[in-house]
Amino acid sequence: MIHDKSITAFRDAQKVLPGGVNSPVRSFKNIDRQPVFIESAKGSKIRDVDGNEYIDYVGSWGPMILGHAHPDVLGSLQDTLVKGTSFGAPTELETQMAELVIDMVPSVEMVRMVNSGTEATMSAIRLARGYTGRNKIIKFEGCYHGHGDSFLIQAGSGALTLGLPDSPGVTQSTANDTLTARFNQPDSVQALFEANPHDIAAVILEPVAGNMGVIAPVPGFLETIRSLCDHYGALLIFDEVMTGFRLAKGGAQELFGFKPDLTTLGKIIGGGLPVGAYGGRKEIMEHIAPSGPIYQAGTLSGNPLAMSAGYATLQLIRNTPDFYGKLEAKSARLESGLQEAIDSLKLNAVINRVGSMFTLFFTHGTVQTFGDVTRCNTATFARFFKLSLDAGIYLAPSQFEAGFVSAAHSEEDIKQTLAASYQALDQLRG
Ligand code: HOZ
Numbered sequence: 001m002i003h004d005k006s007i008t009a010f011r012d013a014q015k016v017l018p019g020g021v022n023s024p025v026r027s028f029k030n031i032d033r034q035p036v037f038i039e040s041a042k043g044s045k046i047r048d049v050d051g052n053e054y055i056d057y058v059g060s061w062g063p064m065i066l067g068h069a070h071p072d073v074l075g076s077l078q079d080t081l082v083k084g085t086s087f088g089a090p091t092e093l094e095t096q097m098a099e100l101v102i103d104m105v106p107s108v109e110m111v112r113m114v115n116s117g118t119e120a121t122m123s124a125i126r127l128a129r130g131y132t133g134r135n136k137i138i139k140f141e142g143c144y145h146g147h148g149d150s151f152l153i154q155a156g157s158g159a160l161t162l163g164l165p166d167s168p169g170v171t172q173s174t175a176n177d178t179l180t181a182r183f184n185q186p187d188s189v190q191a192l193f194e195a196n197p198h199d200i201a202a203v204i205l206e207p208v209a210g211n212m213g214v215i216a217p218v219p220g221f222l223e224t225i226r227s228l229c230d231h232y233g234a235l236l237i238f239d240e241v242m243t244g245f246r247l248a249k250g251g252a253q254e255l256f257g258f259k260p261d262l263t264t265l266g267k268i269i270g271g272g273l274p275v276g277a278y279g280g281r282k283e284i285m286e287h288i289a290p291s292g293p294i295y296q297a298g299t300l301s302g303n304p305l306a307m308s309a310g311y312a313t314l315q316l317i318r319n320t321p322d323f324y325g326k327l328e329a330k331s332a333r334l335e336s337g338l339q340e341a342i343d344s345l346k347l348n349a350v351i352n353r354v355g356s357m358f359t360l361f362f363t364h365g366t367v368q369t370f371g372d373v374t375r376c377n378t379a380t381f382a383r384f385f386k387l388s389l390d391a392g393i394y395l396a397p398s399q400f401e402a403g404f405v406s407a408a409h410s411e412e413d414i415k416q417t418l419a420a421s422y423q424a425l426d427q428l429r430g
Contacts, residue, residue, distance in 0.1 A: 001390055005049040009037040025061070025158040028397045031382035035397075036389070041068035043408040046394055054394035055413045057403040061396070062210075062242050062267035065327075065356070066313060067408020073271050076312035080304050087304070094302040097311050101269070101277060104318060105240075106250045107259040111279030112288055113302040117241035117266025118146025120276035121204065123296045124262050125150060127278070128202035128235045130294035131287050138192055138203040138234075140183040142212030142370035142400075145204060145239050145264070153178045156211035161398040183209055184217060184368050186224035193232045202262075203229055204237040207252035210402040211242070212373045213359035214352045222258055229261075235284070241266035241276070242402065245317060247355040248324055255355070271313030273306040323407065324355070330414060331356045331405045337418035341425050348377070349425070356405040360384070373400065380428060387424035393417055 014020035021027045021035070028035040036048040044067050046056040059065070066073065080093075098111045114120050125137050125148075137150060144157035152159060152167040153175055159165050166175070179196065182188040183205070193200060203225055209215040229236040238260035244251040245268040253260060262280035269275050279285065289295045300306075317323050335353045338360060342349045348364040361367045362380040381399040388395055395403055 001052050002050050003034065003036060003048070003052070006037045007034055009049055010034050013037075023158070024162055025396070025398065025401070030161050030378070031385050031397050033382075033386055033389075033397075036394075043067040043069070044406060044410065044413050052392070054389070054392050055409070055417055056394045057405065057417075058394055058396050059404040059406055060267075060272060062246065062402070062404055063270060063272050065246060065268050065404070065406050066271075066316060067406045068272075070313075070316070070408075072316050073309050073312045076308045077305060080308035083304070085303075085305055086300060088299060091302065091304055091307070093304055093307045093311065097302075097307045097314075100311060100314050100318075101265070101279065104249045104314065105244065105263060105265075105279065106254055107238075107261070107281070108263055108279035109282040110285035111277050112285070112296065113307070114276040114278070114296075114298055115274050115300055115303075115306075116146065116276045117239075117264065118148055118276070119298070120241065120264040120266055120278045121145040121151060121237075121239055122148035124237050124264050124278040125202060125204065126296065127284065127288060127294050128237060128262065131284055132201040132233065132235065134199050134201040134234070136177045136179055136196055136199045137201055138179045138181050138189060140181050140205050140209075140370075142183060142373060143204075143206050143209055143239070144211030145206075146241070149174045150178050151204075154180045156209070156400055158398070160212060160400045183212075183215060183370055184221050186221055186228075189225055189228055193228050193234075197232055200232060200234045202235040202237050204239055204264075206239050206242060207256065207258070207260075208243050208247065208354045208357065210357055212370055212400045213361055213367065213376075214354055214357045214402045215368060215373070216352070216354050217256070218368060222256060226258065226260075235261040237262045237264065239264045242357070244268060245314065246357060246404070249318060268313060268317075269310050270306055271309035271311075273303075273309040275303075275306045275310050320407075327356045327405060327407060330409055330411075331358065333411075334358065334405060334414050334417065337414070338421060341418070341422045345422075345425050345429060347425055347428065357402045358405070359399075359402055361399065383428055384424055387427055388420060391420035391424060393420050393424075 145151040240251040248254040266276040
């Protein structure tokens with residue numbers, strides 16, 4: 001593959017953008033390769049500025065569950081666009097969007113729209129602190145809740161990938177209010193509650209971890225956290241930025257039959273435009289201004305273009321018969337094909353999958369904890385990533401991220417991906 005234009009584009013970008021990108025995960029820095037610059041995308045395929053086409057499993061890091069440039073979403077955007085792009089005043093579309101989210105997500109009775117997942121999580125913990133009158137939160141090692149100061153403590157995603165889990169610039173006093181527990185190890189949560197029985201406002205977690213690679217909750221883990229929160233009077237916040245509308249129409253909470261007190265949403269809810277949201281029990285949500293005293297605001301919150309892309313996406317998901325069943329079947333075929341390749345090549349690799357989220361970890365045994373994740377061979381991952389990219393498969397450039405299958409991936413895409421992956425895995429043995 002030729003990447004001349006991408007190389008030039010990256011050189012130019014580095015002169016004016018820190019690291020040449022607007023978000024660190026895009027830089028390919030950890031795998032010691034230049035990023036490809038994207039020109040366009042359609043369905044399951046993404047095309048770079050040199051004209052190379054890839055089967056895309058990044059999906060803009062999660063939002064593109066329908067595939068790229070879906071005609072319903074584009075049509076809805078075009079209809080909205082001609083009426084004006086921002087008013088800073090209420091629109092009926094915001095109410096319709098809120099009604100749809102409340103209808104789809106089991107625990108959400110009231111919702112506030114924001115502009116990103118980061119904004120959603122930052123606002124949710126402010127609400128939890130204001131509501132409970134307590135300062136501390138518990139998060140989990142390797143979980144990532146965006147780049148708010150309180151969350152850049154033992155953080156996953158790009159922070160973990162680039163070796164920056166505790167970012168400079170976060171003050172010690174902020175860090176002191178973030179307690180860190182171990183994912184899938186409920187005793188670690190219990191110990192923190194026992195040591196701080198009256199101080200914890202909320203526990204926030206990705207119910208299925210996606211930002212240290214995909215890890216499902218072990219049986220009993222979510223249950224224990226729920227009962228500890230109830231016992232100690234803390235709120236339970238599910239960060240469903242990644243899992244919301246991805247694992248089921250009502251996200252992980254529908255899949256596992258759980259009701260958190262608050263839920264944060266992002267990615268799919270914006271249909272490819274910048275949207276986040278947080279919602280939950282009405283009695284808690286009514287503490288937000290102007291109903292209540294806890295302040296949170298935004299010039300572009302509920303923006304009409306963002307609402308229309310999100311609304312079209314969610315409607316299509318809700319109205320497509322067996323939407324998640326079809327996604328599950330395709331994703332299961334990808335998983336079993338990769339597993340066969342691992343077995344027949346006798347490789348040290350583990351595939352974790354929940355619904356249409358997956359990660360191929362280069363390690364042995366099982367991957368259930370952050371400790372398991374840190375034992376992965378990132379150099380082998382980097383080789384696999386580069387071989388896959390050269391074979392036309394676009395994966396997240398990090399061992400510590402999720403891959404996403406979309407409704408647009410065809411059987412042929414899955415077949416091609418498995419054939420290319422087999423060859424790449426085979427070459428790793430050499
Ligand atoms: N939350 C995304 C997946 N880990 C990362 C997106 C980004 O940081 O740009």
